[in-house]
Amino acid sequence: MLRLDNVTKVYKVGAFGGKTLTAVDRVSFDVAPGEVVSLIGESGSGKSTLGRMILGLLPATGGTITFEGAPVKPGKAYYRNVQGVFQDPFSTFNPVFKADRVFAMIRDAYFPGVPDADWSARLRTALQDVRLDPDQVIGRFPHQLSGGQLQRLLIARALLLDIRLLVADEITSMLDASTRIDVLNVLADLKERGLGVLYITHDLSLGNYLAERTVVLRRGEVVETGRTEAVFARPLHPYTRQLLSAVPRLHAPWEDAEPVETCLYHKHGASGRLYTAEEDHLVACARLSDCPKES
Numbered sequence: 001m002l003r004l005d006n007v008t009k010v011y012k013v014g015a016f017g018g019k020t021l022t023a024v025d026r027v028s029f030d031v032a033p034g035e036v037v038s039l040i041g042e043s044g045s046g047k048s049t050l051g052r053m054i055l056g057l058l059p060a061t062g063g064t065i066t067f068e069g070a071p072v073k074p075g076k077a078y079y080r081n082v083q084g085v086f087q088d089p090f091s092t093f094n095p096v097f098k099a100d101r102v103f104a105m106i107r108d109a110y111f112p113g114v115p116d117a118d119w120s121a122r123l124r125t126a127l128q129d130v131r132l133d134p135d136q137v138i139g140r141f142p143h144q145l146s147g148g149q150l151q152r153l154l155i156a157r158a159l160l161l162d163i164r165l166l167v168a169d170e171i172t173s174m175l176d177a178s179t180r181i182d183v184l185n186v187l188a189d190l191k192e193r194g195l196g197v198l199y200i201t202h203d204l205s206l207g208n209y210l211a212e213r214t215v216v217l218r219r220g221e222v223v224e225t226g227r228t229e230a231v232f233a234r235p236l237h238p239y240t241r242q243l244l245s246a247v248p249r250l251h252a253p254w255e256d257a258e259p260v261e262t263c264l265y266h267k268h269g270a271s272g273r274l275y276t277a278e279e280d281h282l283v284a285c286a287r288l289s290d291c292p293k294e295s
């Protein structure tokens with residue numbers, strides 16, 4: 001459904017844009033219908049840049065992003081299929097609009113001819129799908145709703161469009177632990193119904209909760225990717241190990257990541273970018289930049 005192939009983003013930085021920063025470097029992965037893929041990495045690793053490119057909010061510098069085989073083309077047709085929900089629900093909503101106004105804007109733009117009764121039924125279904133009581137949220141201003149309710153409202157807004165792919169960028173990072181689980185459970189329900197989700201997070205434990213596949217991003221590059229179970233049970237790249245060791249585990253001592261002393265995978269043929277460690281589990285050479293290239 002969604003395919004990224006060697007996607008790169010280079011920003012111009014510096015006082016007069018004279019320098020460049022490669023925020024995303026030749027990233028490739030797919031998201032299939034009904035699949036949650038988590039994109040994990042620390043702050044600045046390029047996750048949001050990738051999310052914005054997938055949503056057509058930023059052009060890629062190189063590589064291709066396709067949805068159902070066609071290049072991303074921002075516009076109504078694309079956004080009926082692909083929508084994004086972001087970290088801060090409070091800044092996403094206009095504080096002077098009640099919740100129903102936000103939905104009315106979707107109606108005006110995408111469903112102008114739909115009769116009132118049909119629209120109302122559609123709206124109630126979308127709200128119930130995200131476990132919100134329509135009578136409790138319609139007619140309220142954003143400040144009268146909790147962060148978790150607002151985040152679910154945003155997912156409901158996306159569902160009104162019958163989307164096929166949701167880009168969820170740190171959508172739970174501002175929520176408390178129990179509300180976070182509520183929102184994750186909503187995503188799990190949607191996945192059951194065939195929605196593809198790109199779940200962007202810096203928190204490995206949340207990625208593990210939902211995702212079939214995990215992509216670990218470091219400084220714009222994929223360093224490890226594969227089935228979530230494999231990546232979590234047998235993390236191979238020192239960076240993934242470091243991220244995992246930062247997840248507190250009950251009854252387990254704190255561990256530092258193993259120091260990177262030698263290139264782990266170069267001699268096994270990782271002079272390309274990713275080495276197949278086992279089926280559907282790929283890892284980058286740990287010190288690719290230091291390794292002599294094989295001819």
Ligand SMILES: Nc1ncnc2c1ncn2[C@@H]1O[C@H](COP(=O)(O)OP(=O)(O)OP(=O)(O)O)[C@@H](O)[C@H]1O
Nearest residue numbers: 011012013023042043044045046047048049050202
């Ligand atoms: N518009 C921009 N112009 C220049 N550099 C940018 C721009 N947006 C992001 N960057 C830089 O690109 C890199 C990746 O940023 P990005 O926001 O994609 O990372 P991230 O992994 O989403 O981080 P976070 O989790 O903190 O949001 C960072 O070094 C950032 O400073």
